[in-house]
Each structure stands twice: as C-alpha cells, then as structure tokens.
Amino acid sequence: MSTPPQPSQPADQPAPQPQQPQQSAPEPAVPPQPTAYPYPHPQSPPAGGFYAQPAMVGGPVPGQPQPGNPYAQAPSFGPVPPAPRSGGRAGRAVLWAAVGAVVASAAWAAGVFALGGRSDHADLRGYTAPSNLCSGADYSSFKDEYTQDDSAPTRTSLKDKALDEGYCSLSLKKSGSSYADAYLTLQLDLHKKTDPGPEFTAGWKNYGESHSGYDVDRVEGIGDEAYLVSQDTVSGSSGGSRYATLAVRDGWVTYVMTYSLYLTSYAQDKNPPALTDIVTWLKTDTKATLRQLRD
Structure with missing residues (x-):
C-alpha cells in the first residue's frame, strides 16, 4: 500500500515558531506602611520599633491638624524634605538636620502658646525676705489692744534658688494676762x-467653697490682688471663735497675715476686739509691711 503524499511547505514561507508564553507585568513595589512618626525616616523602621510609636502618648501627632483645637494645627514651617534615595550618610545628615529644625521650631511655638509669651523672669518687685520676719514685719496696730510683747515668738526662714520664705507666729496678750488671748501669724514668700x-487666685478666691462657714471678700488697693477670709462665731462671752486672714499677691510675692481667737468660758479675755477692728488692723499693718520690705 502506498503512503499518501504529505503536503509540501511552500519554499518562500518560514517554518512556524513555537509560541512563547506571555510575560506578566512586574509587580508594583509595596508602598511604605503608615506610621505614627510624623517625619520621613531614611531607613524603614522595624515592626513594633521605636519609630512606630506616637511622638506623645495620648497627645496629638506633631504636624497633624487636630479638629476643634486651633493651637494644634500643622505648623507653617515649610515641608520636610523627602528622604534621599541614595541612603548615603550625607543625605541622612541633611534630612535629620531639617527634621531637628522643624521639631525645635514646633516646640518653641508650643511653648509660646502654653506660656502665653510670658517670661520666666521672677517678678519680685524689689521685695526681700528678712531672716527674722517677726522683727521685719509691722503689726503695730494690734499693740494698743495687746500690750504685752511675746518674748519668744516662733519664727523660721528659708533661702533657696526657687523660694525665699519668712514665717512668724506670735502670742497676743492683753495687760495682766498670763496666757495668750489671741494669735497672729505672718508668712512671706518670694x-x-x-x-x-x-x-x-484659685485657693483664696474659692476658699469658701472648700471651707464651709467662711466669708471671702476681694480687697482692693493692696498688691495685684488680695482676699479677706473671715469667720465669727463668738456668742456673748461663753464661746466661739473669731478668725480673719488677709492674703496678698504682688507680682510673684505673696504675704499672708492671720488673726485667730478662741473664746471659751475659761478665757481671760471676756471682751475681744470686734471683727471690723481686726480687719482694719490687718489692712493697715499689711500695707506698712509691704512698704518696708521693699525699702
């Protein structure tokens, strides 16, 4: 049996080539993962590393606008330059210098907002704290009522780079009294x-809210601000107390003068001075003390 003839390939047509599989497009690079660190870093941070943490725990991320907070908007110090692709040391140095400048500027701006532009220079207005406030303060208004001097008053003083302080506690005695009829305390703080x-302001203005039964009045004409705190529970000559404090702030200096009397059936003084007189004496002597502590 003869074999059927095979179809001949035309001489001018090339032989078919086997098909090559289509090459797929290159996979896109994985984009950088989001981080709470607000500035670009030349090296990728390790998972869970330091740069993956917020700059301030519980606070806004620097450079990100915060809704409802006009002081936390993105600072207008210009964009941070992108990280250099070469990864060289010179590029990293330039980057971190720029980042440092932005952070320093943002910190300075935050400080201005927080402090309201206030200088940290102490406003002492020429006051000095004497080593013995008992002899350096004026309480002469009380001496007409309490004629006996306290021969052993309690006094302390403090000199420190953060605070100068003087304290004095006096027993007030009328003529012929063996024991104190009342007490006077003075405290000066620079x-x-x-x-x-x-x-x-918060402590003295709101004294009546934290101590029931006391009256609080603003006093004008002494220092930058002054408050009178008083209480009078004296009933006849059988008992009660009479208390008055004048607290003054002048710049960064505070001065507090306190009178207190405790009347019992055994008290020697059956006719204590009226609260109105005590308040007048406190105002007069406080003004005189503040004047002489500035001389």
Whole structure:
C-alpha cells in the first residue's frame, strides 16, 4: 500500500515558531506602611520599633491638624524634605538636620502658646525676705489692744534658688494676762521660679467653697490682688471663735497675715476686739509691711 503524499511547505514561507508564553507585568513595589512618626525616616523602621510609636502618648501627632483645637494645627514651617534615595550618610545628615529644625521650631511655638509669651523672669518687685520676719514685719496696730510683747515668738526662714520664705507666729496678750488671748501669724514668700498667681487666685478666691462657714471678700488697693477670709462665731462671752486672714499677691510675692481667737468660758479675755477692728488692723499693718520690705 502506498503512503499518501504529505503536503509540501511552500519554499518562500518560514517554518512556524513555537509560541512563547506571555510575560506578566512586574509587580508594583509595596508602598511604605503608615506610621505614627510624623517625619520621613531614611531607613524603614522595624515592626513594633521605636519609630512606630506616637511622638506623645495620648497627645496629638506633631504636624497633624487636630479638629476643634486651633493651637494644634500643622505648623507653617515649610515641608520636610523627602528622604534621599541614595541612603548615603550625607543625605541622612541633611534630612535629620531639617527634621531637628522643624521639631525645635514646633516646640518653641508650643511653648509660646502654653506660656502665653510670658517670661520666666521672677517678678519680685524689689521685695526681700528678712531672716527674722517677726522683727521685719509691722503689726503695730494690734499693740494698743495687746500690750504685752511675746518674748519668744516662733519664727523660721528659708533661702533657696526657687523660694525665699519668712514665717512668724506670735502670742497676743492683753495687760495682766498670763496666757495668750489671741494669735497672729505672718508668712512671706518670694517665688523665684514659678508664678504663684493662678494657684493663689484659685485657693483664696474659692476658699469658701472648700471651707464651709467662711466669708471671702476681694480687697482692693493692696498688691495685684488680695482676699479677706473671715469667720465669727463668738456668742456673748461663753464661746466661739473669731478668725480673719488677709492674703496678698504682688507680682510673684505673696504675704499672708492671720488673726485667730478662741473664746471659751475659761478665757481671760471676756471682751475681744470686734471683727471690723481686726480687719482694719490687718489692712493697715499689711500695707506698712509691704512698704518696708521693699525699702
């Protein structure tokens, strides 16, 4: 049996080549993962590493606008240059120099907002704290009522780079008294590192809210601000107490003068001075003391 003839390939047509499989497009590079660190870093941070943590725990990320907070908007110090692709030391040095400048500028701006532009220079206004406040203060208004001098008053003093302080506690005696009829305490503080203003106001202005039964009045004409705190529970000559404190702040200096009397059936003084007189004496002597402590 003869074999059927095979179809001949035309001489001018090339032989078919086997098909090559299509090459797929290169996979895109994995984009950098988000991080809480606000500035680009020339090296990829390790998972869970230091640069993956927020710059401030529980606070806003620097450079990111915070809704509802006008002081936490992105600082307008210009963009941070991108990390150099070469990864060389010179490029990294330039990057971190720029980052350091931005961080320093942001910290300075935050400090200005936080402090309101206030200088940290102590506003002592020429006051000095004497080593013996008992002899350096004026309480002469009380001496007409309490004629006996306290021969052994309690006094302390403190000299420190942050605070100068003087304290004096006196027993007040009328003529012929064997024991103290009343007490007078004085305290002077020169705050050399921190402004006592906000805490002074909060403590004395709101004294009546934390101590029931006391009256609190703003006093004008003494220092930057002054408060009178008083309580009078004396009933006849059988008992009660009479108390008055005048607290003054002048710049970063505070001065507190306190009178207290405790009347019992055994008290020698059956006719203590009226609260109105005590308040007048406190104001007069406080003004005189503040004047002489600035001389």
